[in-house]
Amino acid sequence: MKFKGNAQIIPAHTDGVFLPFQSRWIEDESRLKLMEKSRQIGLSWATAYAADERTAAQGARHDQWVSSRDDLQARLFIEDCKMWASIMHLAAKDLGEIVIEAKTRQTAFVIEFASGKRIHSMSSNPDAQAGKRGGRVLDEFALHPDPRKLWSIAYPGITWGGSMEVISTHRGSHNFFNQLVREVRESGNPKNISLHRVTLQEALEQGFLFKLQQMLPIGDERQAMNEAAYFEFIRKGCADEESFQQEYMCNPADDDAAFLEYGLISAVEYSAGIDWKKRGTGRLLAGVDIGRKKDLTVLWVVEQLGDVLYTRHVERLQNMRKSEQEKILWPWLEQCDRTCIDATGLGIGWADDAQDQFGLHRIEAVTFTQRVKEALAYPVRGAMEDRTVRIPQDPKIRADLRQVTKQVTSTGQVRFTAERTPDGHADHFWALGLALHAATQPSAPIEFMSGGPRASSQPLSDFIYG
Secondary structure (H helix, E strand, O other): OOOOOOOOOOOOHHHHOOOHHHHHHHHOOOOEEEEEEOOOOOHHHHHHHHHHHHHHOOOOOOOEEEEOOOHHHHHHHHHHHHHHHHHOOOOEEEEEEEEEEOOOOEEEEEEEEOOOOEEEEEOOOHHHHOOOOOEEEEEOHHHOOOHHHHHHHHHHHHOOOOOEEEEEOOOOOOOHHHHHHHHHHHOOOOOOOEEEEEOHHHHHHOOHHHHHHHHOOOOOHHHHOOHHHHHHHHHHHOOOHHHHHHHHHOOOOOOOOOOOOHHHHHHOEOOOOOOOOOOOOOEEEEEEEOOOOOOOEEEEEEEEEOOEEEEEEEEEEOOOOHHHHHHHHHHHHHHOOEEEEEOOOOHHHHHHHHHHHHOOOOEEEEOOOHHHHHHHHHHHHHHHHOOOEEEOOOHHHHHHHHOEEEEEOOOOOEEEEEOOEOOEOOHHHHHHHHHHHHOOOOOOOOOEEOOEEOOOOOOHHHHOOO
């Protein structure tokens, strides 16, 4: 990747405090604004400044309602607003966290300016937007479980004035956020949206690295980097190339190519700040996908509480002797009521030893065939569609789940495949599939339907030979 010489900060809004792409965003007074952006380039920081400027202005007519990804991000946004208010010597009163909807107990972090107008920063519950008039900021829009619903409820709030700003990185090609972007570019922009786009490369070309280095400790390794080196540093740190392109280069991942859409995955991820490893009173079930060198050994443990399977532990092991891996895995298998374990190839010995240790009634050995993979894959998708599973927010897990593709051969057979990466071969996907199968109750065999097999507790070994 080439960069234009030594990037310089171009003087812009407020005496060069902001980079050009930030200034363009701040100064754009369009009624509908949309920003597709790289991660962590200071856009929320600039948006907080603009929100202060609008709300504190003499004669300001509108409150601002900010939708953030979760309570933590909502708090961070209001902290940025308070910081700018202090720098600009604006009279602002921190009202703390207040209840804005008594029935639903919805709260928001609020500051009030001398103009009498307020900025309300809250989590992304779309119902909290209903019935409120004033400007809207919808941050991390594509990460919302239902972006279309959030837009539908927030948009009427600017009927009597104010603007709506939508800011996000991409989350798959089928996401409503990407549909809005494509409307602007390909369908004549019927909503009259002012579209902004900033990739990591563009941010670096406009001076982002210099800004970042001013904030980093002296000994940080990034202090010695130029723009090209920093670009590669970020790229190599991503879970995979698809993640880098989506998170930093504004190229949405192709949901038509992957078995699991981004929207399905993000909808069942735990919210930030939740202690997802905390046990309840349900039974534990596990799946183990076996690896040795390049592929990972992945243990996935779920707890069954009602109809939902909550992930309680995910263990990744690589380049470890079998005896060393057993020291880590065996204590978990001891706690689990049932475990399905990969018995393909070198996994045969693992499954035999686990059955000897914990009993045939608790350990099911699973040999992967295309039919068995199909019997495991569809229930993973079905659990996500039905919201009956919860998984951690982890970029490596997310990337691994995305690796699996469904292909139909010329003879009509379905094949589930995955690209082999340095982080394994969709090992997390198959470990999760095995854990979900371990949780099924002994009742009926897998029924192969046009939409795929339904989950059951029939041993998967029954399907090895068709």
